[in-house]
Amino acid sequence: MKLHHLPYILRRRDAILKYFIKKGFTLRFTISLLVITAILLTMLTSITSAVQVNRASLISNYLNKNESYAKKLASNTNELLITMQENIRAIAKISEREDVMDIQLFDDLFQENTQYFNSIVVADNNRIIRALSPRTVGISIGDKLTSEQSKMAVDTKKPFISEPYRATTGRLIILVSAPIIDKSGHYKGFVGGTIYLEEKNVLSNMLKEHFFGDGSYVFVVEKSGDLIFHPNQKRIGQSVVQNDVVGKVIQGQSGSQRVTNSEGNRFLAGYAYEPSSSWGIISQTPAEVIDKPLYNLVKRMLLVSLPFLLLILLLGWWIANRIAKPLHTLAQFSDEATLRPVPAENIPDIRSYYYEVRLLSQSVKIALQNMNQDLTHLRNEVKIDELTGLANRRAFDGMMAGWVESNIPFALILIDIDHFKHVNDTYGHVVGDDVLRYLARIMQLMSTEDDLCFRYGGEEFGILVKHCGLGRAKDIADRLREQLAVTKSPTGAAITLSAGIAAFPVHGRSVKQLVKKADEALYQSKKDGRNRTTVSKLTDP
Template sequence: MKHFIKKGIPLRSTISLLVITAILLTMLTSITSAVQVNRTSLTDNYLNKNESYAKKLASNTDELLITMQNNLKAIASISAREDKMDAQMLDDLFLENTQYFNSIVIADNDRVVKARSPRKIGVSPGDRLTSEQSKMAVEQKKPFISEPYRATTGRLIILVSVPIVDRNGEYKGFVGGSIYLEEKNVLSTMLKEHFFGDGSYVYVVEKNGNLIFHPDKNWIGKNVMANEVVRKVVSGQSGSQRVKNTQGKDFLAGFAYEPRSSWGIVSQTPYQVIDKPLSHLVARMLLVSLPFLLLILLLGWWIANRIVKPLHTLAQFSDAATQKLVPAEHIPDIQSYYYEVRLLSQSVKIALQSMNQDLTHLRNEVKIDELTGLANRRAFDDVMATWIENNVPFALIMIDIDHFKLVNDSFGHMVGDEVLRYLSRLMSLISSEDDLCFRYGGEEFGILVKHCGLGRAKDLADRLREQLSITKSPTGHSITISAGISAFPVHGRSAQQLIMKADEALYQSKENGRNRTTVSKLGG
């Protein structure tokens, strides 16, 4: 009987898909690698740039502080020579230093104010300074830069002071220059130009982690020691790293320590600024690669087609050859450069020639039904007799096409023959290699199911019947069948008994409305 092989995925499609997948994966790998390399390069560039920038600003700050302290020393020298600093003189000196200080105060060694400028700063000559920073300036008796503190006026201030020493080296007090952190001051004037459109900015912290300069004035005076970069820079380190700030935002930060004041200067850029150039890079790579990609895809498809075409021809021919005998001279001569294809083609030729001889011999011996390709009545009788003689258990399924005369009358005998072949193919498809599908005569068929009980035989018949009812036949519509089943030895020990029982069950299926399977009753 015929053995049907389910068709799988064509080799041509598989190779083409493999080529396309390999090309796309290669392209994806290249783009991913390029993006990763450029991401690393951009990250390093921003880190190095911000570190260099922070170091430059630290150097500028150091020079600024030296200038500020030198200017205060000059005022201290004048104050040491004068018993009493003239208010107008101090105003003139302050005007020369307005770019550095928001106010200047001269105090004696008891922290009593001797002069101040400008005059409306919240303290007057004769007032005694009470801040801890003024006490430290007197105690240390040397140049001093304070931590930020709130003055009695409510201002957040940094005090830069130098001692006043007379000609005899006796300490007389100090000159203090104030920087108002929350107002326009020397730091904001120096650093305000260092803002960028990409979101980069600079900020300054003192040794305790408090902000003394920030582009957002609301942050001035707040402690940001939770920031890893701030902890490093106030400990005296300089460098760069990627960091999340106290708000959880991702930055590429460079930082530098300014030892004179113990301040830390940080220049940082939002990490996401590198996304835009990376997006442009991917777009350019795709645009440049597209023509080459299309060319490679076409070339890959052509090569795949050249490889597969002879195999496809051979497969189509082999499929057709399983349906009918093919004369040896009709076997195609497959031309190919590939050794495997040539060898396979030659093997198929030899196999088909041998199969043709075997099939011819088999048909002469077994008598295959020419219309359907199934075994005929003679083969059925011989196989049944052999199985009964050898006590091989089996079931007999007798099948009849419902209303087959109507098919011939409505569509003609040629279509009727196609319906018979259609049923034969489905019978062969659902049966196993040990079973025998046969044409009993006319529109009546049968299946001898080896080593089978009534339950399995009924399942097989129902599966065939259900498949026919949901599939279009050559008429354009589905057909139905009726079936009857008997089994050896439960329904008899002769072929005649078994056929009679199966025919009775088949007739019962017809009587009960057709399109059904009936199993012969035991003992009937």
Template sequence: MKFLSKKGITLRFSISVLVISAVVLTMIIEIISAIQVNRSSLISSYLQNNDQYARKLAANTGNLLTTMRQNLIAITAILKRGSYSNSALLDDLFQENRQYFNSIFIANEDRVIQATSPNTSGVHQGDKLTSEVSKRAIKAKAPFISEPYLSKSGRYIILVSAPIFNSKGVYKGFVGGTIYLEEKNVLNTLLEEHFFGNGSYVFVVEKTGHIIFHPDKNRVGQAVSKNHVVQKVLKGNYGSERVTNSKQHDFFAGYAFDPISSWGIVAQTPVSVIDGPLSDLIRRMLSQSMIFLIPILLVGWWMASRIAKPLHMLANYSEEATINLDKSRELPEIRSSYYEVRLLYRSVRIAFQNLNEDMNQLRDEVHIDGLTGLSNRKAFDKVMDKWINKHVPYSLVLLDIDHFKQVNDTYGHLIGDEVLRFLSRLMEEVSGEDSHVFRYGGEEFAILVKHEETSHALRTAERVRKILAATVSPTGEAITISAGIATFPDHALDAHELIRQADRALYQSKLDGRNRTTVSDGD
């Protein structure tokens, strides 16, 4: 049996494709599920790790700055016992603190340098400090950590200072320790330990949103206050989230705030770091799945052949029998272990016996309006002719929705369709057992009321009209109808004339102001 015949796709081919599709789709779903689970796990892990890193580094940074400040306070205590301009003493103190500061200096209350170490710091004894930071240190008369600023020597630095008071408590100036942000300093000694080969790194921002530490030295001093995470951390928040940085790169970021310095610590890992493990996972799952794919396909092909063969025989018989309805032909003998095939085999004869009934049913369905579910114009003409031929007295009610074009223009054709269905249901509920409801065409409907008295049809039409006028339609407000009534045989003796009389009465209802019912006068 071929997979493809001249007349279309064979069942064997379809079943084989179905088996392959099921296996492949199952494999894809499993891979996607595994990827999603692992992706979520990796994301959660990186976010959690970076959050913990940032908190740890914030604590370490706070401890470091506390130690630096305490060392400067200890230096001021030593200076009380000696000369503030003793360069040799300051050199010794600097050597003990060089792991913390790039330079140390002593300034008096007039901001004049009394001593400095090392000599390469860029300022010298007798120089006067002019920076706003030095003025603030003098004014504070308390331990002080500055924001980054550009020094007289051209370095981008942070100043940590402690006030000097003599034995009588008189303020004499301050000791300043500097951190050169663009050179090797205590911060990058602490923070560079957390720079990983996968692209993860740590950066630090001070309270104005400027970077004071970054693995890329060119980034030091840049303003990043628009960064969403930076905004959060400088408000004193802690946490982790996925973020797009100022360079439009995606990261898993953890952040923590150091209250001692008012600095924000951000540890982040590029989102792309999870691509490698996920690619490895996909390769492993594909290689493992292929081991089972070929046996499953062979079994599927064998089952497809067994299922398709008897069905193919039945299909050929049905095709020949349909083409040659006047020629009888015995069904071929089919033996199958499948219940459905045996049942189908027994049902084929019954199916052809009932073919005529099915065709009649199809003819009936042709008389149904697709939008409203009511009988359509063909059914309407058929019923009228039948009743007239049998001399059955009845009335024809033609009704039309008032201003329906305005409904479509205002609310759209979809609401217009809902209005037509709404009216159809209402007419079916109100009309009664002796009435038949039809969609005549467009927004026009017809009701055939089997009764000798015109008044019976009038009551039916009026019930529909009044209920409709008092009911909220799909437009959100009530709609109205106009109706015309003509009766056989009182007003006409044939269908064409009866429709004309009812239509004239409907037109008169429109002329008289709509939302009313008019009975034909028979003229």
């Protein structure tokens, strides 16, 4: 193979090496990763779907439950208000028959209605109090009622349930009233039952039961959007009309929805309208109560799925191993084969059920056979110095070791260009390389086919002369030196060289000894003034 083929062979060798031994993820790892990823994504998708479905179901369940409960409370409230109005009308009927209400009788009537009212009052058509129970509420018999609600009771002369208002006692109350009509049909006044909203009352007794330990609660608003019942009594009387649910319920609507209340908390709310009083009743549950059952669901799914997941992972790994094993064997062998030639008969016969694997195996065999040939040629070619075309240090060592082992007499001439650093410094390295190639050509012209001209390193060269004594070797060195001294080099002037000579076996019986002797002789030539040849002294007996 010619030297000009070397770049092509090197490129082809590099391409083959990159193709077969480039490191990366193995097929086994990739398939296993894909299987595991697919399984995990499937499980994640299943869990996510289950969580979403259950979240929707829980939300719907709480919304429906709260709506149903709000409607139930609205119905109960309606029945309660009807009962309260009937009781007030019954007291009014009794008052119609009595010109002066018996105090004991009135107290008895109040005791029968303490579960409904915080107090009961009888006022005439001038709103003067004629009867009162209990008598510790802050007003007395003979006092005049001044509230707008008492005026409304006298003006309308009809039963009604008032909006919340502040009484003269400072309490926030609701008035349930009924007119007193005598036998002649004349209006005599009214009977009023009061509900103290900020104290224990009939509403709080009925609605406070809606506590499930999960933060759920009920609140009631009247038609203006003010709270008339709330578990937190400090909030009673506050306006919450900006709450979306409150806005709907005071318009007479009933239903359920997810809502953020006036304090920024998220709830699942059901709401119902109570028409007889125009009140709105809202039952709501904190939205975060669904998080715990969802967490428990995910936990149970993971615990149940774990054994199956492990089983599927093991099965997936086994399948991946079965698929990738022949390819892994082939890749591993190819990796090793790039380091040394392998006979074709030693290439493993890959048996697989997969067509692609069998085809690839055949292709790899052909490629490896071609690569073995290229590597064999490369091992020969790498013994050539690329710059000068002479043998390199590897070829020199191999040739010299072979001759020593075979006990073949030879001479070693080591050559060094004088003042070569000056050449590089003066003319540059490009000219310096031309000088090296120039010396190599002269050496080859003055050598025989049995001689081995080589580049030892840098500006040092050498000649191995087979079956040669010291005299002939010195003649060769001197002729080369003298020829260079009178020939124009690429610098435009002649160059000189110094040489040192040693011979086998007279100067040593090992490669190391011979090189050392020749190098010492070369150093002596330099020391003696350069442009000369020195033969190594014989070893003392």
